[in-house]
Amino acid sequence: MRVDNVCGVCNAVDETENHIFFRCRFSHIFWFCSPLHLNSHELEGFDFLDSWGKFHEGMKGKENAEEICQEFAFGLWRLWKNRNDAVFKGLYRQPLDVMDLWWKNIIEFREASTSLGDDAWNMDVTPLSATARPSLHWQRPRYGTIKINTDAAWCKVTLRAGVGWVGRDFAGVLQAAGGMGTVRCLSAAAAEAIAIRNALKACITHRFNHVVIESDAKLIIQMIRKEVTVDCNLDCVIGDIEILAQMLTSATFAFVPRESNHAAHLVAKHVFKEGRDIIWDCIGPEFLFNALAKDVNLLIRL
Template sequence: MIHLVRDCPFSKALWFTLNFPYDPSSFPASSFAAWWEGIRLSSSSHPNDTEITTLAMHTIWRIWKVRNERIFKGTSTSPLMARDLVLSQIRKYNLAIAPLRDKSTTIQKENSAVVWFTPPSGYIKINFDASFVDQNGSGGIGLVLRNETGLFLAARAIHLPHCLNARTAEALAMREALNLASGMHLSHIIIEGDSCGIISFVDTNKPLPLDIEVIVLDCRRLKHQFQKIYFNFSPRTSNRSAHVVASYSRSINGTTTWTSFPPSWLISSLRGDMGFC
């Protein structure tokens, strides 16, 4: 059982793509019960302990489901597809138990159901987001880079005076994230945003809509410049810092970049991502 949920290549890849905050292989493995107790005790000291435990339970359940479907149905599921199924199941779970909570607790839990996790050791995570104003066709891009400890490395705001639509703005944000990582000579990166459609287009070879075809093809080319690259979908609740930068970008002209030290108006969002008040 330990090998199935922790050590097999599929399970390792799934835990990795979910950005689980602890290394599953670091807990005692004398039995499944001992291993699970290690996860539970470590999570109890984290500010988002309930969410982490929920993520672990649903991940283990998905690994078991994938194993059974492969044995009994002959179907194969990729780690990325399994990741999406885990996150979808957690959202359904949170909706199902919401009526059992006190109203104020419900609001608090739903706003933090999916949290921002630090990237694995050796990786840099780049969160991206875009804003779009339909009335005048303008928009903006927000990028935030952090390391394995959650330390701020850089942020970039880009004003888009003319943009076709919101989807185009998100695609441009993805391309700018890749360009920024390339310009910084990063080798191991995670690109994370709340635009599931754009991430899917870049991470697969599915046919492209005409409005974003050229941009996504650029992204597909750029992603091969890195030794290791992963794309993560993240709901708005765990993409707040990039969203704040994207909103700010509409108030500037051109591009503004911050390195080493974040602007003062971004600090509260960065602290919130890490579970600080």
């Protein structure tokens, strides 16, 4: 269906649905830079239904295909909203800004869907699969914020630990990662706290001024947030964390389940096995690339 003769986003003399969603230079950048990492030219079909069919066919047999299709649909809707803002309001956004709005829409939808519960979904629609629930998936931070996931691998026999951290931006792209493989501590809780302290030091070094620190050590997060009394054995480490956090423009701390912390867990295990300190800037090892790609549903694997 032709809706006009000039595309409101790129000023091309074409504004078919196929142009807006797949052929427009704006949409091509949007899809390629998105976590789905799509080549929109390959999706362009005879009409929109043909394009949708091509995408759906490519998802057959893929892990989390339902979730990926959902994100694709939200992307289409966001591109159309962006076109309307440009045409009717004169509001022009950059592809990364639209991408940020797109992901916020997805998060809001999934949070609302989860809050309804399975019984509510069963009344008229198919419930979201467990893999689509935000509580079990790594979630992207807001634009301009770096999310740091931390974890520790501790051996009770040797009292040695490896602590790891992974920093990603709003698109899920690795900004830095690393850890310490020669940490001596008396408990797993201490190792988890040291992992957070080490991550904060790295944030200062890399000038990550706005950060969200996530850990699957619930009790440690509660201590940092002053929701429970600090264990006297951890008082020094928790105190260091508070001082380091004040050196950043903004730092918040959140608990996440282990499923959302898989990448940091892999880094902690790796440095523990290597027995040395390691830092990666932007380009990490193969195992980390694959973990990060899975977190954002990127289909590429090394």
